[in-house]
Amino acid sequence: MPQLRLTGRGLWITVLIAPPLAFVALFIVYPIVAAFAYAFYDWQGLMRGDFVGLANFHQVLFVEPYASWTRNAFTHNIIVFFALMVLQNGVGFILAYALWRELPGARFHRVAVFLPVVLSTIIVGYLWKLFLHPLFGVVNQSLKAVGLPFLAQPWLGQDTTALWALIFANAWHMVGFPTLVFLAGMQRIPGEILDAVRMETESEWVKITKIVWPLVAPSATVVFVLLFVGAFNWFELPYIMAGLDGSPYGSTDVLGLYFYRTAFGNVSAGQQNFGLGSALAVLIFVFIAAVASVITVRLRAREIQI
Amino acid sequence: MSKTIIRMGAALGAVLITMPALSQELTFWSWRQEDRAQYEEFIGAFEAANPGITVNLETFEAANYNTILSTALAGGTGPDLMMVRAYGGLENVASAGYLMPLDTQKVPALADFAPTALAAETMRSDETIYAVPFASQTQLVIYNKTVFDDLGLEEPQTWDELVALSQAIQEAGIMPFANGTATAWQNETIVGGLTSSIIGKDFYEALKAGEADFSDPRYVEALTKLKEISAFFPEGFIGLDYPSAQQLFGSGLAAMFVGGSYELATFKTMNPEIEMGVFAAPGLAAEDEKLVALYYDGGYAANANTQHPEAALAFLNYVASLEFGQAFANTLNNVSTVPGVTFDDPLLQEISELNASSIPYMMLVDFRYGEPSGSVLLQGEVQKLMAGQTTPEAAGAAVTEGLKAWYEPFQD
Known part of the structure; x- marks a missing residue:
């Protein structure tokens, strides 16, 4: 039976592994476990009360008004995920393809597409708030200038446009990221394969669907999973552009804002409930972890080794 | 410095x-x-x-x-x-x-x-x-004195006069009000600052006594008038956020700002030249008591x-x-709560006098002790009202219905 003796090599391994393990345990495992534990207690303000089992989970899922708030926020996260899948990852793929084909000005565009990704979300949020300003915003001004004044809208004030304005701003900000990942994937496709295709067909469509798309599957896995996690943890942009309440009247509310409001209160609610907040956090975490694992396994299965 | x-x-x-x-x-x-x-x-x-x-x-x-x-x-x-x-x-x-x-x-x-x-x-x-309370805040109408003087306007004594003077300001090419409602909490501020005199002390007393709720005709009337006067808010105001609204007034592009007394200091910092006045928005008739909404910070x-x-x-x-x-x-x-304090600033002095006729900022004072809070409900309903998605009657009823979740006097 092998024994880990605390001399020589064994000692070295122990000494080197212990600090990072302690670090991970203290700063990652402990907070997560603590948040899990919080969710099972009743809270009076900040004071931990009795153990209440699953009551907090029951309340956020099935008791009004929490149940409809949860549903509302969750629905918006789903909309955000699918919309960004098209507007961010879909457009990213097309941009990557265009850059890869080295259309004129590709070098300039490669920088231009990636530039917004470097900006912090705070800046992007404020920038788009200015762009969408109902009176002086560049969006409404341009629409009026080109003779389409009826299209000028109070974008962030209507339930029909507010969420889409945020989604659009997010896509503008982050589209460079999937572009870059897809581009890297495309550049790894061996030249021989492309030469072989060229003998068969001149059609770009066939080339994209039969060769490029299957061969960038590993890139797709990465951007899909990251988008999923990002879409369900979405917080900064709605917080900056719509505020904690998901203004107007909850039409931009997402799970991140809802969790924050519930756990820490906001200026207009005055109520703080760590128990319900933690229950929401646990539910969000479990949902993301479960679905992200399934997506990862599924998408991995379709990747082809070259 | x-x-x-x-x-x-x-x-x-x-x-x-x-x-x-x-x-x-x-x-x-x-x-x-x-x-x-x-x-x-x-x-x-x-x-x-x-x-x-x-x-x-x-x-x-x-x-x-x-x-x-x-x-x-x-x-x-x-x-x-x-x-x-x-x-x-x-x-x-x-x-x-x-x-x-x-x-x-x-x-x-x-x-x-x-x-x-x-x-x-x-x-x-x-x-x-x-705690030792430090300041009271008052929700009222702040106006640009220079604009009022140039147009020969006076502080309104009735709601119709407020509408007429808004019309006059608009015709002069100036925005009557600076307010926008994209920032949720601003929706409550405009209710307190514009409609307290219409809501009236009677309603608040009846509400406290458990004899009235927010579907009461007096409250619905207030929301109706609020919706009407919003015709004089900036174009696209439902998408206008709080800082933008402050800038419209601070820069002199708009003549009135419905808000809290804390705004005065902000406007002075934004534009040291600005000359401001304050008034309590009037009720429907000249003899209705003019009220502001008051709360402690x-x-x-x-x-x-x-x-x-x-x-x-x-x-x-x-x-x-x-x-x-x-x-x-x-x-x-700021309007200190310490008794006996006098104010150098004539505006603060005026506000402390206006405070004598007030009703509380009721969603803060009485309806923030449960979920959903009255504030969150009213903010959402006013936003809907402004966007044309609900009526004053339905908004009042929805606030009452939402508060039933925890506010006992509404629960029978």
């Missing part, structure tokens, strides 16, 4: 160095980052009068202050002295037992404070005061577990004193 700060810093440093070894050091947390220099001065005056006590001020961003304070108190690292919110926000902290209970023995000056001011810092369950509290309870109490007694109240009013341009 910076020289005074350096001098003050030097003075503070000198005080710190010469401090006896037994000195009592207190930490004091505040969310008023913009008032830091003034608070350092107040603290300097306190320290001069109380040798041996040092107060270290730390300021935090207002929006996250509640979270930071709650977390610190829960973790046992909270400050000795702190600014706390009022009403429901106070109860979050007080109910966990983190605050030192106060009474007129510990802080004798509290005996003369207005009962409504003390109520703001009292927890309902044990009827105990936990917050208070100064001590930590129940402080190492230096006497020193902390000495500080609370200082902030309850007329000397402090007067300095607070003069340097911070």
Whole structure:
């Protein structure tokens, strides 16, 4: 039976592994476990009360008004995920393809597409708030200038446009990221394969669907999973552009804002409930972890080794 | 300016160095980052009068202050002295037992404070005061005096006069109101600032007595008039956020701003040239009492577990004193709650007089003790009303219905 003796090599391994393990345990495992534990207690303000089992989970899922708030926020996260899948990852793929084909000005565009990704979300949020300003915003001004004044809208004030304005701003900000990942994937496709295709067909469509798309599957896995996690943890942009309440009247509310409001209160609610907040956090975490694992396994299965 | 700060810093440093070894050091947390220099001065005056006590001020961003304070108190690292919110926000902290209970023995000056001011810092369950209230805020109409004078307009005495003068301002090519409703809490502010006189004292008393709810004709009438007057708000105002609205008024592009008395200082900073006036929005008839909506902002509290309870109490007694109240009013341009304070600034003097005829900012004062809060409900319903998605009747009914979840008088 092998024994880990605390001399020589064994000692070295122990000494080197212990600090990072302690670090991970203290700063990652402990907070997560603590948040899990919080969710099972009743809270009076900040004071931990009795153990209440699953009551907090029951309340956020099935008791009004929490149940409809949860549903509302969750629905918006789903909309955000699918919309960004098209507007961010879909457009990213097309941009990557265009850059890869080295259309004129590709070098300039490669920088231009990636530039917004470097900006912090705070800046992007404020920038788009200015762009969408109902009176002086560049969006409404341009629409009026080109003779389409009826299209000028109070974008962030209507339930029909507010969420889409945020989604659009997010896509503008982050589209460079999937572009870059897809581009890297495309550049790894061996030249021989492309030469072989060229003998068969001149059609770009066939080339994209039969060769490029299957061969960038590993890139797709990465951007899909990251988008999923990002879409369900979405917080900064709605917080900056719509505020904690998901203004107007909850039409931009997402799970991140809802969790924050519930756990820490906001200026207009005055109520703080760590128990319900933690229950929401646990539910969000479990949902993301479960679905992200399934997506990862599924998408991995379709990747082809070259 | 910076020289005074350096001098003050030097003075503070000198005080710190010469401090006896037994000195009592207190930490004091505040969310008023913009008032830091003034608070350092107040603290300097306190320290001069109380040798041996040092107060270290730390300021935090207002929006996250509640979270930071709650977390610190829960973790046992909270400050000795702190600014706390009022009403429901106070109860979050007080109910966990983190605050030192106060009474007129510990802080004798509290005996003369207005009962409504003390109520703001009292927890309902044990009827105990936990903080010395510092300022009242008033929701009313702020106007640009220069624009009014140029157009020959006077403060309106009836609602129809308000509509007529808005019309006149619009015809002169100036935006009548600066307000936008994209920022949720602004929706409540315009209800308090524009419609308090229409809502009326009777309604508030009936509401408190459990005889009326928000589907009452008086409240619905107020929402109806609010919707009508919003025709004079800026184009696309439902997408206009709070800072943009402030800029419209501060820059003189708009003639009126419905908001809290705290805006006056902001506008002065934005545009030192601006000449402002205030009025309580009128009721439907000239003989209706003109009301503003009044509330208290917050208070100064001590930590129940402080190492230096006497020193902390000495500080609370200082902030309850007329000397402090007067300095607070003069340097911070806020309506101090300390009784007997007079105001250099004529506008503040006028506001403190307008406060005599007021109803409370009721969603804050009475309806923030459960989920969903009256504030969140009213904000959402007013936003819908402004976007044409609901009617005043339906909005009033929806607020009542939502509050039924926890507000017992509505539950039968």
